Amino acid sequence: MQYTDNITSLKGIGEKTAGLFHKLNITTLYDLITFFPRDYEQFGERIPVSQAAGQEPVTLKLTLTGDYKYRKFASLGVGTITAADESGQLVITYYNAPYLKNTLKRGMSYYAHGKVRTEKNRIQMDQPKLYTEEQYQTLMRFMQPKYALTKGLSAHMVSKAVSMALAGLSFAEYLPEDIRMEYQLSDIGKAYRQIHFPEDYESLILARKRLAFDELFSFFMQLHRQKEITKETPSAFSLLETADTGRLLEALPYKLTKAQMRTWQEIKDDLTGGIVMNRLVQGDVGSGKTILAFLSLLLVAANGCQGAMMAPTEILARQHYEELCHMTEAYHLPVKPVLLTGSVSAAEKKKRCAGIEKGDYNVVIGTSALIQEKVVYQKLVLVITDEQHRFGVRQREAFLGKGEQAHVLVMSATPIPRTLAIILYGDMHLSLVDEKPADRLPVKNCVITRSDHKKAVSFLIKETQAGHQAYVICPMVEENEDMEGVADVISYTAALKKELPEQIRVTYLHGRMRPSEKDRIMEAYLNRNIDVLVSTTVIEVGINVPNATVMMIENAERFGLAQLHQLRGRIGRGAAQSYCIFVDGSGKDSPSERLQVLNKSNDGFYIAEEDLKMRGPGDLFGIRQSGIMNFKVADIYQDSSLLMQVRKLVEDLLMDDPDLTAKEHESIRGWLSLNFGNLVDFRSI
Numbered sequence: 001m002q003y004t005d006n007i008t009s010l011k012g013i014g015e016k017t018a019g020l021f022h023k024l025n026i027t028t029l030y031d032l033i034t035f036f037p038r039d040y041e042q043f044g045e046r047i048p049v050s051q052a053a054g055q056e057p058v059t060l061k062l063t064l065t066g067d068y069k070y071r072k073f074a075s076l077g078v079g080t081i082t083a084a085d086e087s088g089q090l091v092i093t094y095y096n097a098p099y100l101k102n103t104l105k106r107g108m109s110y111y112a113h114g115k116v117r118t119e120k121n122r123i124q125m126d127q128p129k130l131y132t133e134e135q136y137q138t139l140m141r142f143m144q145p146k147y148a149l150t151k152g153l154s155a156h157m158v159s160k161a162v163s164m165a166l167a168g169l170s171f172a173e174y175l176p177e178d179i180r181m182e183y184q185l186s187d188i189g190k191a192y193r194q195i196h197f198p199e200d201y202e203s204l205i206l207a208r209k210r211l212a213f214d215e216l217f218s219f220f221m222q223l224h225r226q227k228e229i230t231k232e233t234p235s236a237f238s239l240l241e242t243a244d245t246g247r248l249l250e251a252l253p254y255k256l257t258k259a260q261m262r263t264w265q266e267i268k269d270d271l272t273g274g275i276v277m278n279r280l281v282q283g284d285v286g287s288g289k290t291i292l293a294f295l296s297l298l299l300v301a302a303n304g305c306q307g308a309m310m311a312p313t314e315i316l317a318r319q320h321y322e323e324l325c326h327m328t329e330a331y332h333l334p335v336k337p338v339l340l341t342g343s344v345s346a347a348e349k350k351k352r353c354a355g356i357e358k359g360d361y362n363v364v365i366g367t368s369a370l371i372q373e374k375v376v377y378q379k380l381v382l383v384i385t386d387e388q389h390r391f392g393v394r395q396r397e398a399f400l401g402k403g404e405q406a407h408v409l410v411m412s413a414t415p416i417p418r419t420l421a422i423i424l425y426g427d428m429h430l431s432l433v434d435e436k437p438a439d440r441l442p443v444k445n446c447v448i449t450r451s452d453h454k455k456a457v458s459f460l461i462k463e464t465q466a467g468h469q470a471y472v473i474c475p476m477v478e479e480n481e482d483m484e485g486v487a488d489v490i491s492y493t494a495a496l497k498k499e500l501p502e503q504i505r506v507t508y509l510h511g512r513m514r515p516s517e518k519d520r521i522m523e524a525y526l527n528r529n530i531d532v533l534v535s536t537t538v539i540e541v542g543i544n545v546p547n548a549t550v551m552m553i554e555n556a557e558r559f560g561l562a563q564l565h566q567l568r569g570r571i572g573r574g575a576a577q578s579y580c581i582f583v584d585g586s587g588k589d590s591p592s593e594r595l596q597v598l599n600k601s602n603d604g605f606y607i608a609e610e611d612l613k614m615r616g617p618g619d620l621f622g623i624r625q626s627g628i629m630n631f632k633v634a635d636i637y638q639d640s641s642l643l644m645q646v647r648k649l650v651e652d653l654l655m656d657d658p659d660l661t662a663k664e665h666e667s668i669r670g671w672l673s674l675n676f677g678n679l680v681d682f683r684s685i
């Protein structure tokens with residue numbers, strides 16, 4: 001039997017059953033044995049009926065004391081039979097199972113497994129599974145796997161198929177003995193057997209560790225190979241540094257921070273170095289990444305080529321576009337920018353696309369409209385994605401495909417914990433903008449409960465009357481009966497208007513508004529025609545209004561810490577002191593511990609680490625939805641130290657033997673070729 005054999009080679013799996021397995025993406029025996037259980041069931045010792053009622057499933061040893069009675073109520077058939085042990089009796093119920101009349105007979109004994117409840121003083125057991133003594137003894141010896149099934153495919157069918165595959169395959173160990181010893185890894189065949197049918201908890205842990213190791217090992221091997229490829233790809237465009245970028249830097253009303261200067265130098269070296277750039281610029285909120293993107297676009301434009309920048313929201317794209325237009329005009333830059341977003345009319349879009357194709361524009365800024373098939377670039381040399389992880393995998397691939405080996409610059413304001421950064425951006429060079437402009441004062445924070453609402457509003461009035469602006473964030477757009485106690489933008493605005501003096505101008509903003517309406521409001525806020533903006537998290541990413549100095553976040557307990565930090569990043573962007581008020585709306589007397597993390601720190605990296613610890617990686621930054629965490633067993637939080645160890649091991653191995661040609665590494669090479677197809681394609685992350 002081979003890993004690559006079709007599952008139909010197993011006895012009892014015909015075309016029809018194979019079709020059901022296909023629904024779970026299982027075609028080969030390898031797919032089958034890597035279809036890991038989602039949980040396990042431990043069958044324990046049996047207990048007496050008198051102690052059985054409760055939430056957990058239990059096992060009872062019962063003798064049937066009556067006959068099976070079957071009655072129909074409309075379309076529901078209900079079958080009951082009485083049973084007892086030495087401590088008491090109960091009634092067993094099955095639904096729509098008339099045929100059990102022939103099997104369940106008075107006097108028979110079974111081990112019954114299921115949940116027991118008490119109803120009107122009667123003890124009831126619904127649809128228990130029945131086993132003979134011998135069957136139950138076998139079950140008790142192993143933890144039983146639970147699989148994520150599909151209709152028509154039972155747990156028993158999957159377990160049986162897995163057992164057959166495990167028995168038929170010969171698992172050749174590919175890891176050299178010294179590595180297995182060093183990392184205390186069990187044998188590969190044993191690991192597969194024990195992950196499906198563990199003898200006990202310890203064996204399961206060991207199996208899991210071995211399989212997580214294998215997954216991470218393949219991942220880093222592939223990552224390393226990709227890094228090598230990226231490192232060596234020569235760029236088809238030779239760009240030269242022109243005087244324009246220096247001129248812009250001279251003309252700006254501020255001097256770049258040291259971190260900005262260092263990053264700009266790194267980008268410049270990449271762009272003019274003859275090799276395709278693949279760089280991630282990571283900087284905390286408000287650290288000044290946009291100007292670095294503009295300098296890069298300017299360099300490309302000054303070389304007669306095109307650059308494009310994709311932002312995750314319409315508002316943000318427009319903001320970047322307007323800022324670039326402003327700079328182009330003010331400093332006479334050789335830039336011809338164009339905006340391409342979903343809300344541009346079809347006729348106008350056609351016109352702009354024609355201009356892009358002809359080369360009338362050399363900088364294109366937009367949302368995902370930039371990568372629609374119709375857009376053809378004349379000479380796209382640089383692609384910049386802002387807040388990359390918000391884009392879907394396919395979108396990013398399409399964007400890259402628009403240019404021929406274009407330089408890639410990714411800007412991220414999300415401070416990503418180290419382990420996660422390695423997974424997400426392991427193949428990229430990293431620039432850290434780890435310094436904020438010198439004129440910034442750290443945001444002052446406080447966490448309050450709703451009982452302090454009046455005080456918070458007085459503060460809002462004081463700040464707005466001093467000429468500053470404020471944001472109030474609510475989790476919901478409009479009132480919802482099912483979400484009592486959760487603030488919504490629409491009712492909150494109405495209530496706030498009543499609380500504030502008339503001259504303070506309050507407006508709301510949310511994601512369900514028309515794009516043109518959202519733009520109009522943002523524009524008005526930017527131009528100081530609105531004092532308080534009540535909004536959902538649509539303003540979370542990138543919006544830059546330096547005059548806004550207060551943010552009040554209602555129901556802060558409902559947001560993740562990293563997201564709250566992003567929201568708070570909308571203030572503290574100018575020279576004035578800013579304040580963030582987190583309102584814990586959970587109704588508890590004192591605010592939650594979790595929010596104190598934000599109270600204590602303004603450091604995005606620290607907050608992201610804390611968030612990761614509290615929530616696990618899958619919930620962070622919507623990564624689960626975007627399909628980035630494709631590991632089946634490994635968990636980058638739980639296995640973070642293993643992850644670091646494996647990364648080091650792979651680096652050392654490849655340093656000594658880059659092509660894995662040494663005799664002792666032959667088996668690793670063979671195994672990797674089997675696995676690469678199943679791994680995360682990190683180029684597309």
Ligand SMILES: Nc1ncnc2c1ncn2[C@@H]1O[C@H](COP(=O)(O)OP(=O)(O)OP(=O)(O)O)[C@@H](O)[C@H]1O
Nearest residue numbers: 254255256257285286287288289290413437542544
């Ligand atoms: N070196 C600097 N000195 C002073 N102000 C600066 C400096 N660099 C950028 N700025 C200004 O700081 C503000 C924030 O910059 P920018 O919008 O680029 O932040 P960002 O890093 O993109 O943050 P976010 O990810 O939160 O959007 C802008 O108004 C920008 O003009």
